[in-house]
Amino acid sequence: MNAPRIGITGNVRTVSGADRTGVNAAYVRAVLRAGGVPLILSPLIEPAHTASLLDAIDGLVLSGGEDVDPAHYGHAPHPGLGSVDPSRDASELALFREARARGMPVLAICRGIQLVNVALGGTLWQDIPSERPGAIPHAQGADRDQRTHPVELTPGSRLALALGATRCDVNSFHHQSIRDLAPGLLVTGVAPDGEIEGVESPPEDAWLLAVQWHPEEFHHHGAAPDHGLFDALLDELRGRLAGTGSVTASGRTERGPARSVR
Numbered sequence: 001m002n003a004p005r006i007g008i009t010g011n012v013r014t015v016s017g018a019d020r021t022g023v024n025a026a027y028v029r030a031v032l033r034a035g036g037v038p039l040i041l042s043p044l045i046e047p048a049h050t051a052s053l054l055d056a057i058d059g060l061v062l063s064g065g066e067d068v069d070p071a072h073y074g075h076a077p078h079p080g081l082g083s084v085d086p087s088r089d090a091s092e093l094a095l096f097r098e099a100r101a102r103g104m105p106v107l108a109i110c111r112g113i114q115l116v117n118v119a120l121g122g123t124l125w126q127d128i129p130s131e132r133p134g135a136i137p138h139a140q141g142a143d144r145d146q147r148t149h150p151v152e153l154t155p156g157s158r159l160a161l162a163l164g165a166t167r168c169d170v171n172s173f174h175h176q177s178i179r180d181l182a183p184g185l186l187v188t189g190v191a192p193d194g195e196i197e198g199v200e201s202p203p204e205d206a207w208l209l210a211v212q213w214h215p216e217e218f219h220h221h222g223a224a225p226d227h228g229l230f231d232a233l234l235d236e237l238r239g240r241l242a243g244t245g246s247v248t249a250s251g252r253t254e255r256g257p258a259r260s261v262r
């Protein structure tokens with residue numbers, strides 16, 4: 001069986017006066033580590049080509065980045081709103097919606113969990129520090145692979161099974177979070193201040209996992225629980241490509257007894 005092809009949504013950045021389109025190498029390395037073949041999907045590719053892109057991949061990773069334009073959930077811009085990228089919003093909303101229509105497995109990270117919630121009809125806090133008094137720090141100054149706050153995970157959830165734990169300390173590089181949860185999503189990861197850090201599809205629906213932290217940044221760590229998120233995506237895809245159908249939350253993604261990860 002060929003290795004599953006994982007599309008990773010990318011960004012556009014201006015570096016040394018030149019526009020470049022790509023994605024942080026950590027996403028590519030994390031997918032390679034799990035045994036997938038990563039393909040970077042540029043947001044410059046317009047929604048008209050969504051079907052062509054999805055035909056070329058087996059699974060989708062929605063990566064981190066800019067804020068989602070609040071126009072997509074019917075809110076006026078808050079003064080704390082960060083930069084937005086209209087073409088990226090359009091590209092990723094189209095990719096995610098069509099991926100779901102096809103039943104394609106999706107792993108969504110940081111901006112990705114927000115994009116998923118908006119695409120399914122939810123809303124966002126646009127700026128945690130100014131809109132959520134009492135919130136713990138979610139925009140850490142520490143290195144990208146340092147864990148700065150815990151997340152409590154729902155036992156038995158896709159998320160807990162993938163991480164092999166019911167609690168996980170995570171890194172945190174976001175100033176937005178889910179406000180009103182979209183229909184069809186389950187909250188399975190929560191920070192101590194109540195901010196939503198993990199959501200997923202119900203067991204009977206196509207595989208969807210979304211986290212607010214950056215599991216890809218631990219790709220070079222020997223035994224990080226975060227590897228389990230990418231491994232679970234690849235396990236799901238191998239099961240589908242082998243023709244054994246969908247793998248449930250209680251099935252092959254299970255990684256032994258729950259443990260606490262610090």
Ligand code: MN
Binds near residue numbers: 197
């Ligand atoms: Mn956080």
